[in-house]
Amino acid sequence: MNPKITILLAEDEATLGLIIKESLETRDFIVTHCLNGEDAYQAFITEKPDAVVLDIMMPKKDGFTLAQEIRKTDTTTPLLFLSAKSQVQDVVDGFYYGGNDYIKKPFSMEELIVRIHALLGRISRQNADDANRIGAYDFNYNKQTLSYKEQAYFLTHREALVLKLLLENKNEILDKSAALLRIWGKDDFFNGRSMDVFISKLRKKLASDPSIQIINVRGRGYKLIC
Known part of the structure; x- marks a missing residue:
């Protein structure tokens, strides 16, 4: 049996975060949901998730700052931005700060899941043989x-x-x-x-x-x- 995929979700909208968390869990993901960037960073350090899904506009620490801090010590864990900020520059900034993908709200859960699997598959292929x-x-x-x-x-x-x-x-x-x-x-x-x-x-x-x-x-x- 394949181990379940662990996801760190950083989303300050409690209702949306709960919907995403429950939807992913019905697909056999294990999800830790944090409501601000500081808690998300601590959860990343302690839990070492397989992938991170993060909003940009969050209290205490925004998503770009969170991504930068993660990338100081971890260059491989996939980071996927999930944001209502949809200008071209926002997307460019997402990749600039270390993101691997960017989904604009509103979105479908199926799209999110497909993109998570695609990112993890890419990392898996890169790491299949050191x-x-x-x-x-x-x-x-x-x-x-x-x-x-x-x-x-x-x-x-x-x-x-x-x-x-x-x-x-x-x-x-x-x-x-x-x-x-x-x-x-x-x-x-x-x-x-x-x-x-x-x-x-x-x-x-x-x-x-x-x-x-x-x-x-x-x-x-x-x-x-x-």
């Missing part, structure tokens, strides 16, 4: 190692995260601005130069396999080809 193949190399993001035959390189946290993002977008363009926001939280000249340095270091560490390339795509970002 060691990922990059050409002739083995890359282990959690251990921050890159291995080639008998040689192993230990990566810094940001080197490993840059390589993880490149691998997630293998043979496709990794948008530089999006990567900078994900890694540093700010898209500016200095972080852009730091990113270029990390790319150069990774190229050197991957040089033993000539089939692997990390190319610059002018004005757009980088592409890992392997």
Whole structure:
């Protein structure tokens, strides 16, 4: 039997929160419902849910702030914003602050459930095997190692995260601005130069396999080809 999926729901509208909680529980989810951002953050720390569904406008701590604080220590747990704020900039901000998805109110429960499963399925596939193949190399993001035959390189946290993002977008363009926001939280000249340095270091560490390339795509970002 598969374990039940645990959800942290941060929603300050008590009635709506109860409806969502009960609806998810009828589908075999286990749901912890918090009415403000501070309680939600404490629940996240203690319960380590499989996914977080959070509103933006909440007392004590808003959803964007909550997402930022979660992302300081956890870069993988799916965060799904659920909000009546529907302007394009609101959606952009949701992803900027670490969200993986954004649903505009009003919404259907079926859509919410499908999106939760999709996010968890994506994370599950990424984590199914900690060691990922990059050409002739083995890359282990959690251990921050890159291995080639008998040689192993230990990566810094940001080197490993840059390589993880490149691998997630293998043979496709990794948008530089999006990567900078994900890694540093700010898209500016200095972080852009730091990113270029990390790319150069990774190229050197991957040089033993000539089939692997990390190319610059002018004005757009980088592409890992392997």
